[in-house]
Amino acid sequence: MVAVVRTHTFEQRDLIGGHVVLDLVNTVTARNAxxxxxxxxxxRLLQWAALTGRFAAADLTALQHLAQTDPGTAAxxxxxxxxxxxALHDLIxxxxxxxAPAPAEAVSQVEGHWKRAAAGARLTVHGDTPRVQVGVETSGLEYLNHELALQAVDLLRALPLERTRICPGQRCGWVFIDSSRGGRRRWCDMATCGNAAKGRTHYQRKKQTARQLGDR
Ligand SMILES: [Zn+2]
Incomplete structure (x- = not known):
C-alpha cells in the first residue's frame, strides 16, 4: 500500500481501536479510499505514543533525545x-x-519484528506478575517497534475476531474491537463516520422526496 503522508496532530478521538496495536494500524486513515x-x-510517532498513555514519559523523552542526535537512524x-x-493491517x-489463507508475507514480517523484539527482551517477575519487557537502554530508537511487536503477537493470540470490525465509513477503514454491550457497534465513531452516514441517508431521502414531489 502506498499512502500519501500528511501532517496531522493526533487527538484522543484518533485512538478508537480498543488496543494500542489497532491504534497504530489506524495511524493510516482512509484505507478504504x-x-x-x-x-x-x-x-510524530512520539506524539502518537505519548497520547496513547501506554509508554513512560521518561522513555519517550529519551527517544526524543536519541532521535535528535541521530535523525538518520530515527527515519x-x-x-x-x-x-x-x-503487515499487521494486512494480517488483521x-x-x-x-x-484464508492469511497473507504469508505479512505473517513472516510480523514474525520477524517479534523475533527482533524478543531477542532483546527480558522475562521479569514483579510480585506475582510475570512480564516480557523491552527497554530504551537495550532497544534504543527501536524501543517502540519492539514493544509494539511484542504486544501485537499478544493481541493476535487473543484477538476477539467476532468483535473486531473494520469501519465502513467513507474514507475510513479503521479497525476496532467492539466492546459495546450489545456488540452492535458498526462505526469507529458514531459522531464522525456514523453521523456522516446518517447525514447522507437523510440527504438522499430528501433528494428522493423532492424528486417524487417534482414528478407530480
Ligand atoms: Zn470510521
Missing part, C-alpha cells in the same frame, strides 16, 4: 514501524474478513 499516513516523521526506524504497521483485516 486513498490511504493517508498521519505519521510524518519520528517526532530508518520509522520505516520499520511502517512495515510492522502495514484478512483475519476479520476470514480471508
Amino acid at each position: 486513498e490511504p493517508v499516513d498521519w505519521i510524518d516523521g519520528y517526532p 530508518q526506524v520509522l520505516d520499520l514501524t511502517r512495515e510492522l504497521r502495514e 483485516t484478512a483475519l476479520i474478513l476470514h480471508d
Whole structure:
C-alpha cells in the first residue's frame, strides 16, 4: 500500500481501536479510499505514543533525545514501524474478513519484528506478575517497534475476531474491537463516520422526496 503522508496532530478521538496495536494500524486513515499516513516523521510517532498513555514519559523523552542526535537512524526506524504497521493491517483485516489463507508475507514480517523484539527482551517477575519487557537502554530508537511487536503477537493470540470490525465509513477503514454491550457497534465513531452516514441517508431521502414531489 502506498499512502500519501500528511501532517496531522493526533487527538484522543484518533485512538478508537480498543488496543494500542489497532491504534497504530489506524495511524493510516482512509484505507478504504486513498490511504493517508498521519505519521510524518519520528517526532510524530512520539506524539502518537505519548497520547496513547501506554509508554513512560521518561522513555519517550529519551527517544526524543536519541532521535535528535541521530535523525538518520530515527527515519530508518520509522520505516520499520511502517512495515510492522502495514503487515499487521494486512494480517488483521484478512483475519476479520476470514480471508484464508492469511497473507504469508505479512505473517513472516510480523514474525520477524517479534523475533527482533524478543531477542532483546527480558522475562521479569514483579510480585506475582510475570512480564516480557523491552527497554530504551537495550532497544534504543527501536524501543517502540519492539514493544509494539511484542504486544501485537499478544493481541493476535487473543484477538476477539467476532468483535473486531473494520469501519465502513467513507474514507475510513479503521479497525476496532467492539466492546459495546450489545456488540452492535458498526462505526469507529458514531459522531464522525456514523453521523456522516446518517447525514447522507437523510440527504438522499430528501433528494428522493423532492424528486417524487417534482414528478407530480
Ligand atoms: Zn470510521
